[in-house]
Amino acid sequence: MYEETPVRPGGPLTGAVLWRRRDVRPGPYRVLPDGGTDLILAPDGLLVAGPDTRAHVGTGTAGDAYTGLRFAPGQGPAVLGAPAHELRNLRVPLADLWGERRARLAAERVATAADPGAALTALARARLAEAAPPEPYVPAVVAALAAGRPVAEVAGAVGLGERQLHRRSLAVFGYGPKTLARVLRMNRALALARAGTPPAGAAALAGYADQSHLAREMRALAGVPLSALL
Structure with missing residues (x-):
């Protein structure tokens, strides 16, 4: 099962998309390049999907659930704190970018929220409020x-x-x-x-x-x- 909802327009997350996926049976899945990066609550914590130049093919496990925030092209680096090219074609734990303690606390806050998607969006908004404004062009x-x-x-x-x-x-x-x-x-x-x-x-x-x-x-x-x- 997969569903997605655009983030409410207006503000620095305009164009971002909140998505949810639950694997009902094991098997491969294909994620196409879209120009953006994702911050994802996975079964083992928060991870980052970098910008892809080719399809990413993974294998789902029955019962696993994911909540992700797909940033519009250009939004991700300010939230994640890393240049986008360093994440190209990669899937990495958020701890690699934020440090173990900060990433663990963020994952716990999102995972225990009544609405993990809203919590993930709030986390991104808070990071953007602290970051330098994006390039206007x-x-x-x-x-x-x-x-x-x-x-x-x-x-x-x-x-x-x-x-x-x-x-x-x-x-x-x-x-x-x-x-x-x-x-x-x-x-x-x-x-x-x-x-x-x-x-x-x-x-x-x-x-x-x-x-x-x-x-x-x-x-x-x-x-x-x-x-x-x-």
């Missing part, structure tokens, strides 16, 4: 890349050179703007296909050259064809 970069704008154009629009944007993107997103654009485009195409748009139409609307281009990117990023995901 981040939402504009994400929106422009999601709209298919060329990287050079995006860099110029926010007053940065391409190399500057790439360097800052590593810390904020976990990878360069070209990779983020690929990830966002794949998720756009998948959302269109799940809503009933034929693959050729989803490819065109998402900004791919053609359906074959979409198929290649889907295999590279998701590890399986679009038809398997649908």
